[in-house]
Amino acid sequence: MVRFLRFSLLGLFSLTLLACALHVSNSGEEDIAPKPPTALRIASQNVHYILLNADDGRWSVTDWETRKGALDTTLKTLDADVVAFQEMESFSRGSDGSVNLARDFLLKHNPEYALAASGDWQEFPSTQPIFYRRDQLELKDQGWFFFSETPHVIYSRTFNGSYPAFSSWALFKPKDGRPEFFVYNIHFEYKSRSNRRLSAQLVRDQIAARVGNGAHVVLAGDLNALYGSHTMGLLEEAGLKFAQPEGSTYHFDRGINLFGAIDHIGVSPGVRLTSDPVVVRQQFDGQWPSDHYPVFVDIAFDR
Secondary structure: OHHHHHHHHHHHHHHHHHHHHHHHHOOOOOOOOOOOOOOEEEEEEEOOOEEOOOOOOOOEHHHHHHHHHHHHHHHHHHOOOEEEEEOOOEEOOOOOOOOOHHHHHHHHHOOOEEEEOOOOOOOOOOOOOEEEEOOOEEEEEEEEEEOOOOOOOOOOOOOOOOOOOEEEEEEEEEOOOOOOEEEEEEEOOOOOHHHHHHHHHHHHHHHHHHHHOOOOEEEEEEOOOOOOOHHHHHHHOOOOEEOOOOOOOEOOOOOOOOOOOOEEEEEOOOEEEOOOOEEOOOOEOOEOOOOEOOEEEEEEEOO
């Protein structure tokens, strides 16, 4: 019994040391350099949904009131031209999707941004909007498709019957004459590897068709997959190129960084990354804005 306890304590100590080592290796604060005047800054952040029926506790309305200032400061700190949001949703059982506390709060306090990839919830899923600077970009088109056997049926369940998941997208025209470009905003499921792969194949085929027609494409979102994964490899088959963010982008809402980035930004031929991905691992006003850190890159166009 004593030997068993000794080995158990040794194992626990070893796991603790491993967790500490992983946290250190996946942490670190990166400098947020000013945006170059010739570049566009693209950011992505999973902001976690809000539970309208929960008065307190994590992700409740009370929790939202506590962290909303931090999320607003995060958006201002990013100084991005385009921000792809995931899980920007306020819901309760039976809710109709018309309430979106985070979206409406950020738009009210950041009037320089307009809204893309959004619309009447009965016709356009509202949980993955794309914010864009109205003085820099003009919205030309937008759309969505679900990760499903019936991708153009709104709110259709995923390939294995789990909760609906989808890609939203928007086409932007820069006002300074640079080329138009698409932004695809995605959120893959975290549990099912087969669901992620089938979803990635669907996204790959959609983007490959755009790239084949000479379009410029940026993909941003929560892949729930590490850099170099098979999921990312499927997206690379569409011609996308990804740069590896340093450290974690998911932190358990505790600032605990145990594994590499699962939030990524990729670009098609004709779009060039002018900066490495930057992960903003900061609290603002003593609060984490979400359980994911935002990540951004600066891009330019080769043609």
